[in-house]
Amino acid sequence: MSARPGTAFRARMRAGELALGSNLRLSRSAEAGPILAACGFHWVMIDFEHSPASPHLAHDIALSAIRAGLLPMARPSGHDPREIAGLLTNGALGLVVPHVDTAAQAEAVARAARFAPRGALSVPGTLAHFGYGTGLAEACAIFNEEVVVTVMIESRTALANVEAIAAVPGVDGLFIGASDLLWDLGLPGRYDAPELQEAVERTGAAAARNGLFAGMGGPRDEGPWRGFLRAGMRMILTENDLSLMMRGARDRRAFFEGALSASAGPA
Template sequence: MSFRVEPDSSLKDALKDADHSLAGVWVCSASPLIAEICAGAGFDWLFIDAEHSPNDLQNVLAQLQAVRSYPVVPVVRPAVNDPVLIKQYLDLGVQSLIIPMVNDAQQAAAAVAACQYPPKGVRGVGSALARSARWNRIPEYLTRADETITIMVQIEADEAVRNVEEIVATPGVDGIFIGPSDLAASMGVIGQQSHPDVVAAVLKSINAAKAAGKYAGVNAFDQKSAREYMDAGADYVGVGADVALLARATEALAASFSSEAQSKAPQSY
């Protein structure tokens, strides 16, 4: 059996081989059916979110299974930078993680440690019980698991931007993912992801990652912003979400049959 768990391996492998910025879509509905629809849409990666969505371990497992046959890289965000929760997602077979709310190098190092077996880290050993190792059917999984795991840490606070050089220098961190919504809130301009100060912080973080030889991603549901960040060097960009796409499409359809069109929804994400 091949050592790689998922057919297209992890996000860092996809980024290493990419000749363009990778566009991804969030899957927040906790639905394997919707995940499979999104997986076949042509995106490069899927962002299965368990921080702001009703996803749990069983939902995430079902979605990993649903998208496995598609040429797309699944990426999972746990709710918190917690070694127990991270261990459980890794055992499910998650290979690419985005860890939220990492504000300094110490927190980044904790995220890395949670993803690595001792002596390098603190990941609990349960490969005989875990899908990640195919229940010990994958030779040398315990000694080579690190090769299959991508660790992205999320820059989404003003404090994190101030510490971004130290964060991206943390051994084992493959890159960052920037969240302009929380970043805007932390900078006192909540809901204004396009505020010049927020954009400057995003660009600073992208440049810091690139200078350190690490990958940089950003969330940008607005197409103009997404393309501008791609042009600025972002390696991967979250360009939409299943629930947001459904909300906007159903509003537009309803409005086409109604004399009272709904007001435009805010662009916050």
């Protein structure tokens, strides 16, 4: 277990290793993080863009994930610094910020995610991420080093500006939202489209040139992932909690139906 999951996450990215994560849309238990950690995952995204979750869940799920050595990230519904502050000061140690189309937007969310002098995040009365024996000033300084700011590339505009976005101080990684990007490209659901592979390669190259990591989510079929991994995608959103459960349930159903069919065959 790591009490500094941001440091551990960055080490994986520098080494070119995979960092596997899941999107929590329907999970409500603080045990979600430890369960994923036991499965060899490295980060979890608490989703407030496409989820019915209430903000207090960020505290319980995120702090439990930290104790299990998993990096808890939050996807806010937008760029509002008040929402970002509420998520980060109540347990999250990273952001996956949707629909970042310009360098100015990237700069704003990066500043919203860190305390002064590196940003404009409001200082809370306490910061529980690193335990309750750490003074507030020290905890805020540690937080500034640990927090991971990832911005999502999900539109033609973002692709056109990807180099400028990647050059923004305080941005740690670029993350392709493949589903929204394909819709914006007029190719809904076409995860095998050459245009998506080109976008992935362009984003991966921009990240590498600026010392950032790159990642993505969206495809459920395994085929396209090989090309995306070759293009440098390392922060991988594997699936959301619902699809992971459904995949496991379908696998078990297929096994038992097959086993029964085999046992009913000729002796």
